[in-house]
Amino acid sequence: MKKNILLVNDTSLVCHHGCSLLMQCIYDLFKKNQIIIKDRIYFEENCTKYLKNEINFDLILINGEGTIHGNKNSDSNKVNEIFEFIKSIKKNHDIPVIIFNSTISSLKKDQIQVLKIVDKIYVRESYSYDYLKKNKIKSMIVPDLLSLLELKNKKGGNQIIVNDSSVASNTLKLKKFSELENYNYIPILYNNYLRYLRYFICKILPIKELKFITKLYLITKNKYVLTFLNKINKSKFIITGRFHAIFIALAYMRPFYTFESDTYKIRGLMNMIGISNRIININSLENRPILLKRFSKHEIIKIKKFKKNSKKIINIFIKELKSV
Numbered sequence: 001m002k003k004n005i006l007l008v009n010d011t012s013l014v015c016h017h018g019c020s021l022l023m024q025c026i027y028d029l030f031k032k033n034q035i036i037i038k039d040r041i042y043f044e045e046n047c048t049k050y051l052k053n054e055i056n057f058d059l060i061l062i063n064g065e066g067t068i069h070g071n072k073n074s075d076s077n078k079v080n081e082i083f084e085f086i087k088s089i090k091k092n093h094d095i096p097v098i099i100f101n102s103t104i105s106s107l108k109k110d111q112i113q114v115l116k117i118v119d120k121i122y123v124r125e126s127y128s129y130d131y132l133k134k135n136k137i138k139s140m141i142v143p144d145l146l147s148l149l150e151l152k153n154k155k156g157g158n159q160i161i162v163n164d165s166s167v168a169s170n171t172l173k174l175k176k177f178s179e180l181e182n183y184n185y186i187p188i189l190y191n192n193y194l195r196y197l198r199y200f201i202c203k204i205l206p207i208k209e210l211k212f213i214t215k216l217y218l219i220t221k222n223k224y225v226l227t228f229l230n231k232i233n234k235s236k237f238i239i240t241g242r243f244h245a246i247f248i249a250l251a252y253m254r255p256f257y258t259f260e261s262d263t264y265k266i267r268g269l270m271n272m273i274g275i276s277n278r279i280i281n282i283n284s285l286e287n288r289p290i291l292l293k294r295f296s297k298h299e300i301i302k303i304k305k306f307k308k309n310s311k312k313i314i315n316i317f318i319k320e321l322k323s324v
Helices: 017-032 076-092 109-115 126-134 168-181 193-204 211-233 243-252 265-273 282-286 297-323
Strands: 005-010 037-042 059-065 097-102 120-123 159-165 235-241
Touching (some): 005 076, 076 109, 126 265, 159 168, 159 211, 168 282, 193 211, 211 235, 211 243, 243 265, 243 297
Parallel strands (some): 005 037, 005 059, 059 097, 097 120
């Protein structure tokens, strides 16, 4: 597929294990299908500033993830920035714009109008699909591309892993719970020395001028991801408030509990798989001890079916992408 493609909202630099693994899945999928990304705009970059450059692309792909919503926990500046970018592209350039891998909700009326000029929208669950349909916008449900994640599964150990949450108050509850139960607390969104290097890359100089340092940062970050995965692989149960952590648990076939998020992405995913019983009330952690249930045979069948169907739907997404 010889097209010049711009990828907007690359989250590779974010100190988030899920983002690292997702972007790896996205680039592997595109490379496998000969979809070549000519340039990218990182999450940390203001995409409206990119408009000052020569815009000479055949297609623009916007990685939506959990960005495109108006909930109180969202980065409203980033949301507005993406919509301003779309408006400018569609007004001044005859280039197709596609939003993919996205959860979309709680937008303003003017933002809804912008979505109507986007060429194609691919959302991750039925709630986003219904939300857009209610606003007379067509979309297609394609499971999060992290559903393609494949990991070498060894027999789990005895550890119980607790992750953080996209909801700050839930993260505090999860951390406190892990301390009380003496469980291994490993946040998906982490805060270590890599954050300082990321700050230097993103704030001191333009990312494009720090290619060597950025590459070194990504190599170091990926090694940190492998350490994280090794710990998860030694677990017997995972308790997480993170959407992406669910896919890691599914890849390792580790039983887990999860919670409602600041959007309906977790609820939508659990309904899609058919294991919504894995969502528990965050406050139930206070009722110690909690019963850690293994996957039942029915759950295992549903998970395998979800993985198989996800690959089929993603293949349709790729064919449609090539036809644009």
